[in-house]
Amino acid sequence: MKISSIRFYILTAFILSSIYAQLDYGINYELKYFDSQDEDGGKVNVFENYFDINIYSDDWYFYSLLRYKNPPLIGSPTNEFKDIYNIFFLEYSNDKLQFQLGDIFQSYGAGLSMHTYEDRTIDYNNAPRGASILYYLKDNIDVFGFIGSNTFSSRTNIANPEPNIFVDNSVASMGISYQNNYFDMHYLTMLNNQKIDSESIVNMMSFNNILGDYLNHHYPSGSDGPSDFSMNVLEHNLGGTLYIKDLELYIERSWVYHNKIEGERTLGYKTYLSSYFSLNDYGILYEYKNYNTPYYYSVLSNPPIVFKENSSTLISRNLHNIDFSNEIGHHILINKSYSEQLNILLSSACAYNPLIDGSLFEPDFGQVCLDMLLQSGNMEEYELLNPYRQLYFEINGWTKDENLFYKIGIDKYLEYGPDKTINARTIPTQFTLKLKEGNSLSLYLEHQMKQIQSVSLASETKYYVHLSPSYNHYGKWMFSLFGDFEMDDRLLGIDDIKDGYIGADITYYINDSNLLSVFLGSQKGGLVCANGTCVMQPDFEKGFKITSKIMF
Numbered sequence: 322m323k324i325s326s327i328r329f330y331i332l333t334a335f336i337l338s339s340i341y342a343q344l345d346y347g348i349n350y351e352l353k354y355f356d357s358q359d360e361d362g363g364k365v366n367v368f369e370n371y372f373d374i375n376i377y378s379d380d381w382y383f384y385s386l387l388r389y390k391n392p393p394l395i396g397s398p399t400n401e402f403k404d405i406y407n408i409f410f411l412e413y414s415n416d417k418l419q420f421q422l423g424d425i426f427q428s429y430g431a432g433l434s435m436h437t438y439e440d441r442t443i444d445y446n447n448a449p450r451g452a453s454i455l456y457y458l459k460d461n462i463d464v465f466g467f468i469g470s471n472t473f474s475s476r477t478n479i480a481n482p483e484p485n486i487f488v489d490n491s492v493a494s495m496g497i498s499y500q501n502n503y504f505d506m507h508y509l510t511m512l513n514n515q516k517i518d519s520e521s522i523v524n525m526m527s528f529n530n531i532l533g534d535y536l537n538h539h540y541p542s543g544s545d546g547p548s549d550f551s552m553n554v555l556e557h558n559l560g561g562t563l564y565i566k567d568l569e570l571y572i573e574r575s576w577v578y579h580n581k582i583e584g585e586r587t588l589g590y591k592t593y594l595s596s597y598f599s600l601n602d603y604g605i606l607y608e609y610k611n612y613n614t615p616y617y618y619s620v621l622s623n624p625p626i627v628f629k630e631n632s633s634t635l636i637s638r639n640l641h642n643i644d645f646s647n648e649i650g651h652h653i654l655i656n657k658s659y660s661e662q663l664n665i666l667l668s669s670a671c672a673y674n675p676l677i678d679g680s681l682f683e684p685d686f687g688q689v690c691l692d693m694l695l696q697s698g699n700m701e702e703y704e705l706l707n708p709y710r711q712l713y714f715e716i717n718g719w720t721k722d723e724n725l726f727y728k729i730g731i732d733k734y735l736e737y738g739p740d741k742t743i744n745a746r747t748i749p750t751q752f753t754l755k756l757k758e759g760n761s762l763s764l765y766l767e768h769q770m771k772q773i774q775s776v777s778l779a780s781e782t783k784y785y786v787h788l789s790p791s792y793n794h795y796g797k798w799m800f801s802l803f804g805d806f807e808m809d810d811r812l813l814g815i816d817d818i819k820d821g822y823i824g825a826d827i828t829y830y831i832n833d834s835n836l837l838s839v840f841l842g843s844q845k846g847g848l849v850c851a852n853g854t855c856v857m858q859p860d861f862e863k864g865f866k867i868t869s870k871i872m873f
Contacts, residue, residue: 357864589614
């Protein structure tokens with residue numbers, strides 16, 4: 322029944338495209354099939370199918386995502402038809418307005434109040450389903466609004482394969498934006514009726530943050546426990562950008578009026594500031610965040626993360642998991658191009674979780690800049706604030722003959738969590754050698770030293786090496802080897818390998834849009850993140866993966 326429905330949907334798209342000559346369409350099909358085993362030798366299978374359907378006709382655009390996941394890699398399996406029909410929206414646009422019906426994927430300003438998106442790699446979708454409109458009142462004045470509802474699902478722990486928190490939302494918003502040559506600004510107001518069931522509230526009690534502490538205090542052991550809770554959330558958001566010669570300054574603030582769960586009305590806020598300027602050909606970006614809604618479980622917003630997400634395999638396994646409801650942070654990024662042969666990049670970021678009890682010590686701005694952002698202080702004295710800091714430096718470029726690309730970096734990561742401290746040093750490198758007629762050889766090599774101090778165990782130091790050579794043949798196919806090893810010590814010798822994962826992948830590019838990839842072997846899991854939201858992907862042991870992407 323489910324598979325027949327998918328076939329019927331695709332067949333309908335083809336019939337419509339044949340009847341109407343002006344109708345353009347595109348169907349992307351992605352298949353993921355994994356067959357492996359877990360650490361105990363048990364079978365682990367994954368079977369995921371995604372159909373992205375795009376239909377265009379004059380001023381109209383239709384998009385839909387159908388998916389069938391059973392068993393899934395991350396998230397819940399597909400059991401009902403409503404699980405297959407995952408996303409859809411119909412959009413109409415002309416010179417005066419843009420109207421959308423269906424799932425609303427929008428971002429206003431920096432996203433402090435409204436930023437909705439879907440990411441299948443982390444099983445994330447916070448878009449409400451309803452209607453939105455954007456009307457161009459004048460060349461530089463727009464008015465906008467939307468109304469919709471959703472049931473947002475999330476996890477109390479990144480290691481949970483399936484969601485265990487569910488929040489119902491009915492939301493309406495309207496706003497206005499203005500632009501000229503010197504500044505632009507926007508304002509929006511949003512009303513959200515939020516409902517949280519009692520089971521989700523019980524699960525939230527496991528949070529290691531202020532909301533978790535509040536719920537445990539509000540529902541002590543032996544009490545009747547929580548009941549279903551609903552409240553009206555009123556939000557005002559104001560932001561704007563100022564342009565002064567080479568300086569671009571953006572600031573946004575959101576005021577959030579909400580209730581503590583089964584408690585009094587309270588006011589929270591979120592503030593974000595970003596400035597970019599050029600000084601003697603150095604590009605300098607500075608960001609600041611102050612997210613202060615500690616008793617509110619936010620659903621529709623995804624504010625800036627205020628640190629640099631790195632594509633390195635080993636660095637990403639220590640990625641800072643943001644508390645979007647209670648966190649202060651800074652980030653500075655500097656880049657400079659001396660020539661096509663040499664570019665430098667320097668990034669420093671820090672963050673901490675403020676405490677509600679004002680009698681406890683919290684650092685002032687100077688201490689944060691010196692001890693955290695400039696990496697010069699002892700972080701241990703701020704341990705109660707769960708501080709985090711990360712420094713990354715990179716050089717990259719091409720040789721003069723443009724035959725060799727290189728990238729060499731170093732990353733210093735330190736984070737005090739509620740149950741453990743992580744102190745890591747990582748050196749990621751990449752080299753790509755151009756061969757004749759478009760062929761190329763690439764090598765990724767990373768080395769990491771990680772010190773872990775947990776509450777219950779003694780401190781331990783681990784060493785990791787990630788190695789991945791690959792060959793690209795005329796852009797038609799690519800063969801890659803993967804090695805992920807834990808070492809006895811710093812040495813890279815094969816005799817020092819303590820444990821490891823080895824695999825091989827061949828990817829064939831049928832054309833620019835279609836590919837087929839086959840992986841054999843084992844692959845280490847770890848954090849998979851997008852915009853600061855992370856889930857834990859399981860290890861892959863002694864099996865094979867098939868990934869296919871086809872455009873009709």
